[in-house]
Amino acid sequence: MIDLHLIGIGTGSPDHLTRAGEAAMRAADVILLPRKRADTADLLDVRLALCDAVVGERGRVAIFDLPARDAAAPYLATIGTWHDAIADAWAKAIARHLPGGGRLALLVWGDPSLYDSTLRITDRLRARGMVLNVTVTPGITxxxxxxxxxxxxxxxxxxxxxxxxxxxxxxxxxxxxxxxxxxxxxxxxxxxxxxxxxxxxxxxxxxxxxxxxxxxxxxxxxxxxxxxxxxxxxxxxxxxxxxxxxxxx
The missing domain is CATH 3.30.950.10 (Tetrapyrrole methylase, C-terminal domain)
Structure with missing residues (x-):
């Protein structure tokens, strides 16, 4: 069983994180952070700064490489394949860092329910047989x-x-x-x-x-x-x- 907590972080400002979000971060065994292209390193740095401010323990932070979407292809024609690739990356990171189950947190820009596909990717993991207990904590949108x-x-x-x-x-x-x-x-x-x-x-x-x-x-x-x-x-x-x-x- 993986207790997956999706935490809205607004635009990345510490002031956009609610107290409920801070509590969820502190309760997590692992906080999983995506790493995109090298030229977007600031995106990872923002999340790392939030973790430093709230948790203060880099040992509880795990970083994975986020697959890239084919931007040249039609969006709706490629989004499913891209989400499958992200689900693969999540599954590998979970197997590596929480092989026996536990509490996993993901920091989501804005709100996990508003123009964000994090919840759709969790559905893909469930479809593969992963047992997930999902909790969503909204942030400032x-x-x-x-x-x-x-x-x-x-x-x-x-x-x-x-x-x-x-x-x-x-x-x-x-x-x-x-x-x-x-x-x-x-x-x-x-x-x-x-x-x-x-x-x-x-x-x-x-x-x-x-x-x-x-x-x-x-x-x-x-x-x-x-x-x-x-x-x-x-x-x-x-x-x-x-x-x-x-x-x-």
């Missing part, structure tokens, strides 16, 4: 961090909000009947496909961290600046996590 950073409400009075991805915005356009869009996972600046007339944008990157960057204003006036800034920040840090809100007048 990027949506909360964005609206707080700009001191704005998420919705207008009595109106709905659509949470979507940059890929869906670019492919399907602005959904009908919705005035407010929260857009995540937009690596291609899909806001450039939106008619900017009457649209306000609130953008944020590295929310809650020392390198936090914000911009707000009419989309027609700030789109080019946001595109330039996010490209520069990605080059500087090797990675970027950003989110934005679009609202029609």
């Amino acid at each position: 990027s949506l909360q961090a964005l609206t707080a950073a700009h001191a704005i409400p998420l919705n207008t009075l009595g109106a709905p909000v659509t949470i979507t991805t940059g890929r869906r915005l670019a492919d399907d356009g602005w959904p009908a009947g919705v005035d407010t869009l929260a857009v995540m996972l937009d690596g291609q600046c899909a806001f450039d496909t939106v008619d900017p007339a009457g649209v306000t944008m609130w953008w944020g990157a590295y929310l809650g961290m020392s390198q936090q960057a914000l911009a707000a204003g009419p989309l027609s006036e700030i789109a080019a600046d946001v595109r330039t800034r996010r490209a520069a920040l990605r080059t500087e840090h090797g990675w970027i996590m950003d989110i934005y809100l679009l609202r029609r007048a």
